[in-house]
Amino acid sequence: MAKIIGISGSLSQPSRTKSLVEEITARASHQLHAPAEVIDIAEIAPVLGSTVSYGSFPxxxxxxxxxxxxxxxxxxxxxxxxxxxxxxLKHFFDLLDPKALVGKVAILAATGGSDQHAMVVDYQLRTLASFFNVYTTPTAIYAKDTEFSHYQLTSDAIRQRIDVAVEQAVFLLRQDVPHTLVA
Known part of the structure; x- marks a missing residue:
């Protein structure tokens, strides 16, 4: 059975980003009949921020x-x-062994105030995932603040993108891809 983990990089609570991650993981969980959990960077910020070395995690x-x-x-x-x-969020990934995520599949998403920020997903989050040799879905999700009401997603267009990204993730998960780094 597949395991699904969402990581919300927001530093605030409540959070549109966390709400988006919850929506994506719930749809993936339903599609894959698999458990999902969300890691909220805002909740672990004090312990994460004070951790600076690989060898001594709390x-x-x-x-x-x-x-x-x-x-x-x-x-x-x-x-x-x-x-x-x-x-x-960068610090969270900085503390991971570069080989820890090889062969995993990821759906990438971001939230922001305007369309001007949409390329962050492709130019920065996709690059981060690529560094870790993670397979990413071709479809990413970017949702503007106006597509939420009371921190809950209201956009059917974004929900359709989520469905497409989840279908792509399911496809990638079913492929026989290498899960080890070849030197």
Whole structure:
């Protein structure tokens, strides 16, 4: 059975980004008949921010990184801050072994105030996933703040993109792809 982990890079609560991640993971969970869990960077910010070395993770982070490494499907999302994803989301991935996610599948998403930020998904999140040798769905999701009401997604167009991305993720998960890095 596949395992699904969503990672919300938002630093605030409530969060449109977390709501988007929950929507994507719920749809993937339904499609794959698999459990899904969301890691909220805002909730682990104090312990994450004070962790600076690979060798000495607090127990809370050790458990979270174990879940990420055991996942088959990742949903990685961030609000756009200053034309990029959040610094703590970057720090979260900086602490991961570069070989930890090889062969996993990811759906990438972001939220922001205007269409000007939409390319963050392709130019930055896709590059991050590529560094870790993660297969990403061709369809990414970018949702503007106006596509939410009370922090809940209201856009049918975004829901349709989510469905397409989930279908692509299911396809990728069913392929016989290498899960080890070839030197």
């Amino acid at each position: 127990a809370e982070l050790t458990e979270i990184y174990k879940k990420v490494q055991e996942a088959d499907l990742l949903v990685i999302a961030s609000p756009v801050y200053k034309a990029s994803y959040t610094g703590l």
